[in-house]
Amino acid sequence: MTDVDRVLDGVGPRLKALRKDRGTTLSALSERTGISVSTLSRLESGQRKATLELLLNLAAAYQVPLDDLVGAPPVGDPRVRSEPRKIGDMLAIPLSRQPGQPQAFKLLVPPRPLPEKLATHEGYEWLYVLSGRLRLLLGDADVLMGPGEAAEFDTRTPHWFGSATEHPVELLVLFGKQGERAHLRAAARK
Known part of the structure; x- marks a missing residue:
């Protein structure tokens, strides 16, 4: 063979x-x-x-x-090495390299002024605060989040987020196609 x-x-x-x-x-x-x-x-x-x-x-x-x-054998170094990029006033570091959804990013979000209008777009977002304090406006809700807290939402809902202090906030973010959510799956017990 x-x-x-x-x-x-x-x-x-x-x-x-x-x-x-x-x-x-x-x-x-x-x-x-x-x-x-x-x-x-x-x-x-x-x-x-x-x-x-x-x-x-x-x-x-x-x-x-x-x-x-x-079942191809692993090739070389599995670490994701990607260049940080600016998205508006945020620094985004891609953490996934596979095409498709969802995409993972580490974001550094500075203190920023509230926009006149909250953003909406297709997609679903999950975020996790690594360090700092995050202010999340989601529809009519105004939420303050600290390290270890997570949020998920449909990005068609008007939203905005930024640092709640004078220091940047560090986040992990998963962004997926409209209607998809990140799920954690555990193996079934036998």
């Missing part, structure tokens, strides 16, 4: 485990990818070899790198 054969033989079990881990059905996955239930079932059982076209569709549906589906 060649290395390629071994890699291809491992694709089916990885696909099935990923689908089960995500709690989705073959039918739901078929609707999302346009791949027939029969083909998906045969891929998972190893009765059909995966093609690049099928794997690309599945990687996009699961929002995972293609390497995860084929």
Whole structure:
């Protein structure tokens, strides 16, 4: 058996485990990818070899790198090394490098004046205060948050946040597509 054969033989079990881990059905996955239930079932059982076209569709549906589906060995340094960038008056440091959603950032938010109008946009946001004091305006709510506190909200709700003191506030932020939330999942007990 060649290395390629071994890699291809491992694709089916990885696909099935990923689908089960995500709690989705073959039918739901078929609707999302346009791949027939029969083909998906045969891929998972190893009765059909995966093609690049099928794997690309599945990687996009699961929002995972293609390497995860084929079981590619880790390559080099796993640390995310990205350049900080300015977003308005905030400093954003990307913490994720995979395409898709959600995206993770560390934000340094300075003291800033209240805008005349609160922002709205598509998306869902989760934030966690690492240090400093955060003032979050969300709709009619005015919330002060300290280290260790988290908030999540639909960004279609008018919102604004900034430091509640004269010092910057440091946050971890997850920003996802409209309607998606970050979920923590624990393994089921047996």
